[in-house]
Amino acid sequence: MSDATGGDETGVENWRVSPDTNGRSAYVESQIIMTTVQVVTPFSLTYGLFLMFHGADSPGGSFQGGAVMAATVLMIAFAFGVAPTRDWLRNRTVVALAAGGVAAFAAVGLVPVLFGDSFLAHPRFESVFGIDTKWGLEAIEVAGVAPIVAGVLVGLFFLIAAGMNPDDQTPEARTDGGGHDPERADEGTDTETVSGGDRP
Amino acid sequence: MSELFAAALFVFVLVTAVTTALLRDVLAVVVVFAAYSLGMALFYAFLLAPDVAMTEAAIGAGVTTLLLLLTLTKTNRTRPDRWIEGVDLPALAVFAALLIVLVVTLLNSIPAVGDPGAAWNNPGVTQYYIENAYDDTGVENAVTAVLAGYRGFDTFGEAVVVFAAGISSLIVLRQVVFTRE
Numbered sequence: 001m002s003d004a005t006g007g008d009e010t011g012v013e014n015w016r017v018s019p020d021t022n023g024r025s026a027y028v029e030s031q032i033i034m035t036t037v038q039v040v041t042p043f044s045l046t047y048g049l050f051l052m053f054h055g056a057d058s059p060g061g062s063f064q065g066g067a068v069m070a071a072t073v074l075m076i077a078f079a080f081g082v083a084p085t086r087d088w089l090r091n092r093t094v095v096a097l098a099a100g101g102v103a104a105f106a107a108v109g110l111v112p113v114l115f116g117d118s119f120l121a122h123p124r125f126e127s128v129f130g131i132d133t134k135w136g137l138e139a140i141e142v143a144g145v146a147p148i149v150a151g152v153l154v155g156l157f158f159l160i161a162a163g164m165n166p167d168d169q170t171p172e173a174r175t176d177g178g179g180h181d182p183e184r185a186d187e188g189t190d191t192e193t194v195s196g197g198d199r200p
Numbered sequence: 201m202s203e204l205f206a207a208a209l210f211v212f213v214l215v216t217a218v219t220t221a222l223l224r225d226v227l228a229v230v231v232v233f234a235a236y237s238l239g240m241a242l243f244y245a246f247l248l249a250p251d252v253a254m255t256e257a258a259i260g261a262g263v264t265t266l267l268l269l270l271t272l273t274k275t276n277r278t279r280p281d282r283w284i285e286g287v288d289l290p291a292l293a294v295f296a297a298l299l300i301v302l303v304v305t306l307l308n309s310i311p312a313v314g315d316p317g318a319a320w321n322n323p324g325v326t327q328y329y330i331e332n333a334y335d336d337t338g339v340e341n342a343v344t345a346v347l348a349g350y351r352g353f354d355t356f357g358e359a360v361v362v363f364a365a366g367i368s369s370l371i372v373l374r375q376v377v378f379t380r381e
Binding site: 099101109159161 | 250274336339347348349
């Protein structure tokens with residue numbers, strides 16, 4: 001975290017921490033952070049999935065699960081650099097998650113309307129299809145709320161993190177279509193991204 | 201023992217809240233505010249509201265702090281001339297007097313934690329959820345039953361608000377943010 005805020009280890013003179021003013025990126029590659037995140041990530045992602053799928057029967061739920069899963073992506077981005085993570089998880093994916101969540105929520109809610117009941121009247125699933133009422137609730141939790149929360153949080157993070165590397169600020173400067181993955185950060189993220197951006 | 205824990209937690213939350221208001225350096229404020237959120241998350245867990253505690257820990261202490269720190273790295277942090285915000289003593293005296301009056305007059309009417317006869321406990325609604333949530337919906341977590349079942353339409357509205365706010369931010373700032381797509 002102190003990486004992102006610079007100034008302190010370089011002295012008070014370097015008070016302006018904006019990467020474009022002191023010419024160095026806010027991302028600092030750290031073996032300790034990368035190793036820690038590699039160990040923690042499977043557990044936190046599993047915990048997010050558990051909260052989402054098991055929210056009906058234990059504390060938690062899709063909102064919390066979606067937030068924990070989004071936080072996992074944020075951790076990966078902090079350890080391996082924002083740019084490679086954003087290349088790996090594209091804006092299209094993030095927006096599709098959020099929009100698909102709203103669509104799925106509305107679709108599940110509209111099914112009872114087709115059979116003459118009110119919006120989100122889950123018991124109708126039981127009387128028409130023989131599906132337990134429980135699965136109607138699970139459907140809007142798992143397919144609706146969790147993707148919306150995760151998509152919006154990750155989208156906001158990418159939005160605010162854009163321009164962390166000075167070269168990120170002009171989208172047209174980064175025109176290569178290669179699918180990066182976070183592991184590439186091991187070879188030095190910043191130089192990777194910059195040279196990748198210069199490639200025609 | 202649990203009273204001692206609650207008292208310590210209360211002091212921690214109070215100190216971090218006042219510190220957040222008084223500190224002038226923005227980075228320090230963000231860090232102390234994250235500690236405040238963590239204290240509040242523990243408080244919610246202590247008050248037997250684990251769902252709220254998880255949300256506070258993930259969103260309040262985690263994601264919000266990260267977003268604020270990221271925003272700070274992209275702005276110029278001005279060097280504060282002093283560490284602590286100046287306090288207007290007459291205003292503080294008026295506020296303290298008001299607070300004391302409020303606490304003295306209202307403290308007795310705040311229900312004890314878990315008091316079944318408390319004023320918020322609307323038996324017509326609350327008791328119905330407690331008694332019928334499992335039979336009606338088949339989920340064991342009554343909070344989920346209310347959020348996704350009984351009050352599903354409200355949750356749909358909330359979800360759409362979150363979606364609309366996120367997408368609006370993406371659209372407004374898309375020149376800066378959108379990678380090639």
